[in-house]
Amino acid sequence: MQLSTLVWRCGGTHPHTVVRVNFDQNDINQAAAIAAQKLAHINIHSPAGRPRPPQVIRSRIIGGKLADAAVKEWLQQRITMRASGHNLYEYDLIRDDNFVNPDEFDLCLAKDGEEPTDIEVRSSFCYRLAPVDNMLNKFSIYGWYTTRTKANEHHHDWYWQFVYYLRPRDISRQHGWPQIPVFDDHVDAGSVTGYIVGGASKAMLEDKTRSSIRGDQDGAFYESISPICAGEDAADLAALMIP
Numbered sequence: 001m002q003l004s005t006l007v008w009r010c011g012g013t014h015p016h017t018v019v020r021v022n023f024d025q026n027d028i029n030q031a032a033a034i035a036a037q038k039l040a041h042i043n044i045h046s047p048a049g050r051p052r053p054p055q056v057i058r059s060r061i062i063g064g065k066l067a068d069a070a071v072k073e074w075l076q077q078r079i080t081m082r083a084s085g086h087n088l089y090e091y092d093l094i095r096d097d098n099f100v101n102p103d104e105f106d107l108c109l110a111k112d113g114e115e116p117t118d119i120e121v122r123s124s125f126c127y128r129l130a131p132v133d134n135m136l137n138k139f140s141i142y143g144w145y146t147t148r149t150k151a152n153e154h155h156h157d158w159y160w161q162f163v164y165y166l167r168p169r170d171i172s173r174q175h176g177w178p179q180i181p182v183f184d185d186h187v188d189a190g191s192v193t194g195y196i197v198g199g200a201s202k203a204m205l206e207d208k209t210r211s212s213i214r215g216d217q218d219g220a221f222y223e224s225i226s227p228i229c230a231g232e233d234a235a236d237l238a239a240l241m242i243p
Helices: 025-038 054-082 132-138 183-187 204-205 234-241
Strands: 003-009 014-023 088-089 107-112 119-126 142-146 159-165 192-201 212-215 223-227
Touching: 003 054, 003 132, 014 054, 014 132, 014 234, 025 054, 054 088, 054 107, 054 119, 054 159, 054 183, 054 192, 054 234, 107 183, 119 142, 132 192, 142 192, 142 204, 159 204, 159 234, 183 192, 192 204, 192 234, 204 223
Parallel strands: 119 159
Antiparallel strands: 003 014, 014 192, 088 107, 107 119, 142 223, 159 192, 212 223
C-alpha cells in the first residue's frame, strides 16, 4: 500500500487534504481472505431489503476492507509521527466469533488511561462525476443510518469517508461516465486506487446545524455532512483524533 497526500480545492478555492491510496496485490489478497470468511454470514439484503448476489456482496466487502486498511495506515502514520502511545485495532483481526456476528466497529483507537474510541469507515464509489476532485463538492460524509426495518444504528465516535473513483461491475455503464474504470477489474488485476477524503466526529454529525439526513440509493437514510468539504479533511481529522 502506498499513500500520497494531495491538496484539492473545495469550490475551487478552499484547500482540502486528501490521501490517495494505491493498493497492491497483497492488500487485495488480505481483503479478499476476510471477504471469503464473511460471505457466508453477511445479510444478503441491501439496507432497502433488496437481495444481492454473492459476487456483489464480495465486491463490496473487499472495497470496505481496503478502505479500513487505508484509514488504519493513515492513522498509524500519525501515531508514529507523534509518538503518542495510541494503539489501533481492527475488529476483523481481533474478533473471536468466526465472523458469525455483525461487526462491532471497523477500527478502535486506544490509549492507556483514556476511554477507547471506535471508528466507522464508510466507502463509496464515484462514477458519475468529472473531474475526480469534484467529489469533494458533490459527495457526502456518511454517519449512522436508519431504514424501514432498522430504527437505529450505533453511533460511532468517528466516521471516515473513503471514495473509489471507479464503477462497480454490477452498475451498468449507462449509469456512469463511460471512461470510469471498473472496480472489480482492478481487483482482479491486483491494483486498486482510492481516496481518503476526510470525515467527521460523532459530535459534528449530531450537530443539526452541520448535518442533515440524506437518502441513499439503497433505501437507507444517513446522518450526513454535505458536501465533503463541510467536514474535516484527512489531515485535520487525524489531528483531532491523535493530537
